[in-house]
Amino acid sequence: MSPPQSPHQDSSPVAVYGATGHTGRLVAADLRARGRDVILAGRDAGALKALADELGAPVHQAALDDHDALRELAGRASVLIHCAGPFTHTGQAVARAAAESGCHYVDHALEQHHTAWMFDAMDEPARRAGITMVTAMSFYGGLGDLLAGAVATGMTDVERVITAYAVSGWRLTTGAKKTAELLFADTRRITFTDGARHVGYVEPRNAVFPFPPPLGPRTMIAPVPFSEVVTVPRHVPARRVEAQLTAHTFQEEQAFTSEHVAAATRSGSEFTVAAQVIAGDGGGRAGRASGRDLWRMSAVTSVEAAVRLADGGGPGPGVYGPAEAVPAEAFLRDLERLGLFTLTLPEKP
Template sequence: MTVFAVYGATGHTGRLVTADLLARGQEVVVSGRDPESLAALGDVRAMPAALDDPPALRALAEAADVLIHCAGPFAITGLPVATAAVEGGCHYIDHAVEIHHVKLLLDTFQERAQRAGITMLPSVSFYGGLGDLLAGAVARGVPDIDRITVAYNVTNWMMTHGAVETARLLFADTDRIGYADGAQQYGFIEPRQAIFAFPPPVGPRPMIAPVPFPETVTVPRHTRTRAVEAQLTARTFAEDQAFTSEQVAPEARAASEFTIAAQILAGGGSAAGYLSGRDLWQAAALASVEAAVRLVDGSAKSGVASPGEAFDPVDFLTVVADRGAFTLDLPKTV
């Protein structure tokens, strides 16, 4: 029987991923650094493995067909788990938003993953992953694209400890990666104030532009464009609860509301698509589980890829939307 390993299973995202896998009738192995916390998860097989214990991580990967890594910050935790997966011959998925981690896997793990016959998908996450898929879906069939903007409107986001640490690392990093004039751009990028027009009832919102999300690395891999930018509503981090909600109950954390927009500007006109819903954590969990199930079905070729590169983005988003992750609104021509 196919085995799915969940690393970081005691965290909020890991619990959601584990619950969805079990609801789909899959065999699950939970893992993380703390044996007692893993035992508290109940009647599910546990394989403790600390990040500084390569043999234990390798044993976890060898025991599974797919490993879903849920324990950020991935700038710190990503490489040991990804290395264990490729050495153990196990498909790998993570929830990273950190662009340098995503680029590291795409640039340096490609041949290793192909030799191992596995698929590695970094950033099958809310930020980055869903934006990558939505951009690919909206851009389908649009010629001569000048610019792709992925814009996130998020309210009532209650960050976990891992998310808080990730945000601090992410926005303190001045070594940014952009995409303009048809090429990757490196170095500090001065943020600017921008307004993005979301569909009603959200409407125009002040934005942080750009934000250092993975789309500037992932979208050009599957969609030809001259520029890519990710933006985030300015009020998302200004809300009182954003950085002070590490200990809230899961039910309260599920109250986030979101809209993700992908706007395409092209020589022949423009196109836009949206997805919206409640509970960004659950949306990310459902997306990563859907990706994991598809990997064991042989739906993606071996190597390292972004979600929008590995799967048909329209089909993938439609299936995840049908599972209740969000509502999806794509251009009629898609």
């Protein structure tokens, strides 16, 4: 058997699959602003050409069922950033193509089952190929995982981790709307309780999360089916992990009817994401990040991860969640310096 193909050198471009969607455009534009070579990829040839004219970058059309085209795309790049959700439908084809071509990979998935599949099915292929694959490097799921990792550093007996999202002004794209519909219709949700992963129907409930002033306590949907239940237990020794979302987020009139609003309107979201880590003795720690425009935050976060991989700064071959792939607190501080949010973390003991 021939040795595994080495990942492409950092002089190779970064490929953005789903480049013509809202997140993909933000990712591609940020890479270009950093002076990085980019390949704009996706399924719609006309939309790709229009974006190429705007950003001055080459295009690569590849349908999800065209495995050869996806492999050719990954073969041209050092890192592939996958932005085209829902990942329930798109994730496996793109991830497999990246591994088979020896290309580092970052995705924006928040879907629990895709994240679990990445760890279960792709870790061995990634190690054989000598590449790093990072899943759930996004706003929902990803920011919560990074905060949990930063807050829980050094804790060895953790009873509970709650990641809580307070979001207002969220305007869903077509892809985000489809993802939300899939997530909330899923009757086989993943939960993490009693130190183990479970799959089955979960009765949602209302909870109150104690956000600090000026936000204050808020009514939450609990649990919400985000990826933290899969990623957080990999690096925090917790017996229970749960994600929550403010109940008013989906009650806002335009949340589900804003697929075609202008980018400037879509950028108006406001958020506070908190991680509460409760120790076995009842003590605990908490941290939070507050900012505007969750779409930009998500896009730049994936770019920061991809640039590190392209420049040889990854954790080594395999599949990783956000807080496994990067040092959580240092990475969050870098994102804060980029103006994505204001960060509050507990004092180191």
